[in-house]
Structure formats: C-alpha cells, structure tokens
Amino acid sequence: MTTDARTPEHPHRPAWFDLSTPDAPRARRFYRDLFGWPVQQLDETYALVGADGGEPTGGIGQAGPGSPYTGIVVYFPVPDVEAALARAEELGGRRRLEPQSVPGRGRIAVFDDPDGNPVGLLGA
Structure with missing residues (x-):
C-alpha cells in the first residue's frame, strides 16, 4: 500500500x-x-x-x-528541527525563525522556501 x-x-x-x-x-x-x-x-x-x-x-x-512573520505558517513534524532546518538551507531555503523550545509542543523553527513562503518545523 x-x-x-x-x-x-x-x-x-x-x-x-x-x-x-x-x-x-x-x-x-x-x-x-x-x-x-x-x-x-x-x-x-x-x-x-x-x-x-x-x-x-x-x-x-x-x-x-x-x-518574524505575519500570516499563516503550517508546521510539519520532523525528528530533528536543527537538521531539517540545515537541510532546507542546503536546498535553497532561508531561516526566518531560529530553533526554539515551546512549552508543551517541543522545538520549532521557521524558514522561507525558495519562493519566499514561510514553512514551520516542529520536532522534539
């Protein structure tokens, strides 16, 4: 399947x-x-x-x-926020919000994709 x-x-x-x-x-x-x-x-x-x-x-x-932004950001789960953020940068993304801890949610970060759309990362 x-x-x-x-x-x-x-x-x-x-x-x-x-x-x-x-x-x-x-x-x-x-x-x-x-x-x-x-x-x-x-x-x-x-x-x-x-x-x-x-x-x-x-x-x-x-x-x-x-x-760091206005508008809607969708967060996607990743096992390691820092590693996913580094990979996004390798692929042409740009950091917008540095990794940080959020009580009850884990760690988050936001980057802009190559077209400037903000994308969130959510992990442990």
Whole structure:
C-alpha cells in the first residue's frame, strides 16, 4: 500500500498551524465565526485553536514589531528541527525563525522556501 499526504501514516502531514496577525482579537472572532473553531485565549497575545477538551491544532497570535512573520505558517513534524532546518538551507531555503523550545509542543523553527513562503518545523 502506498501512502500520501492525505493518509495519517504519512510522516510529514501538517502538525500545527500558526496565524500571526496585527489584530489577533479580530482574527480569533473571524475564524471562530467562520469555521466554528473553539478558541482558548492564553493571554493578550496568543490563543490556542482546537476541539473543546481535545488537543489544540494551532494558534492565533498577535504580531508585533519584532514578529518574524505575519500570516499563516503550517508546521510539519520532523525528528530533528536543527537538521531539517540545515537541510532546507542546503536546498535553497532561508531561516526566518531560529530553533526554539515551546512549552508543551517541543522545538520549532521557521524558514522561507525558495519562493519566499514561510514553512514551520516542529520536532522534539
């Protein structure tokens, strides 16, 4: 049997999304009203999105002057964030957010692909 990105067995299916916006309260309302997303606000700058009582699947954050990006970034699971980031650079990507630890999620990083699209990495 072959697997593709639509099957749960695919190792690089999206693992998380993050929406960074200059108006997080507006974005939270918009997506909650559009898709019915339950939103759990953690503080003034960030909220988790996911099923009530279930594992969150993404977040909506307030972009500020020092934010590494605005817009939606999809995070893909990798065994080693630093190694995957280095490989992305070898293939023509450019670092946007250095690897860092996120409580409860592991390590993350963001790079731009050769066309300038931000892509996230999520690993242990």
